[in-house]
Amino acid sequence: MGWAGIRFWVFVVLVLGAPALLMAAGDPHATDLGKLALILGPAAFGLALNMGVDDRGRGAANWGRVGVAAAVTVLVATGAVAVALVFGAAQFQAAATTPGAVALAAVISALTSLLEELGWAAAGVALATRAHGRRWGVLLLGLVWAAWHLIPVWFRVGLFPDLEAGPPAMIAAFVVSCLIYRELLTTLQERAGTWLAAAAGHAAPNILLAGLMAAGLGGFGLGAGWMLFPAPGGLVFPVLALAALVAFRVRNRLSGRTPDPPDQAGRYN
Template structure:
């Protein structure tokens, strides 16, 4: 157990420390390498510290993989719809040209999948070995939240909405990351593959990116931050919580 916790601690230090060291060095030339370290760090560290890539989960349930993507797509679509109806979000921002939009969508898909190689494959196995299922996923969710907040702390423009967020919005963001990580872990367990988390992560990101490419401003009114249709908004957090309750009831049925 002690060795497992040490390995998880090394994972945390690598995924948070490497990008923070580069972004906080005060050299603008190190910002892009810092972003690269942020994106690749969880996958590289998770797989390096977890030989065998985690426990064998059996035959993949591809219906559950598809269901994971559908569930999070519905969550994102509902959150965006509420924000639009309430006037918290709106179309009117700059629209991307086709080539730029395709590049943005491709980048979103790639980074979402790379994230889950680190969090749902390597990182999840390390966390569960170190703390057990319940506390391991909680710890992993907190580290995942901190990983997002590293570039926010250094204000490099990677997550501008979070950089402008109030302390309360950031607190809700952390809570949402914990809930969302639990949901993505349920997808892994149901589908018996990390691909359940990967599709569950990628689907809403692709939807939001596609809408932003068409001019969506997801936080058109800063005072309505609680309707932000992504982690940090209360509606999004509530929908993730509802999905968790529904999956739990289905598992008991």
């Protein structure tokens, strides 16, 4: 294993190991530090190991495609919410909230999504693809991304209560969703020439869902209805994300366009 492989696997060990060790202690203060390590770890470790953001030397970003990235994932999330509402797997409930509280939930979701993609898209994709190539690198990164989410689920610290309450099949569906979603976000990132497309694609549906939940969207059916959960973990979200990914691939094939190759250092945008 070369230096590129060592750096990627050091990233994996640190990103997963730091929060897991803290949460495993069982102490409330250690658990809070574990949550902080979970949130900050991908960006801190990824940027350090990658020596910065990976949009260097590839020309100007296509900002229109950054907007397209946000629109595509909002459509995926909106479709998943609509299906859940139509089939009764979610409903709007009376919520003692204010417009300010809804806005705050959306802002927090935007900031955490941006911070998350600083680790996964701005640095993690480069670390993974240098070590294992485009196809296997993004696949491995998707698995690590899924494991990163499931650490607090395993220790039941309340960050992802729906996954904690769901059946094992929901966890399996979540892992598949992460693989598809990471591939979609990476494709959007490559098309736009900047990691900010992945950040926009990640943040936009999170903002939508956080705002809707703050406004009263809830009552998710997690018995037999877990399949209609309107986010990764259900089945509708990954199916729609996969449909978007296939649409991009078909469009590229019909137009004769192929994704931009990595630069000489092996970087992908």
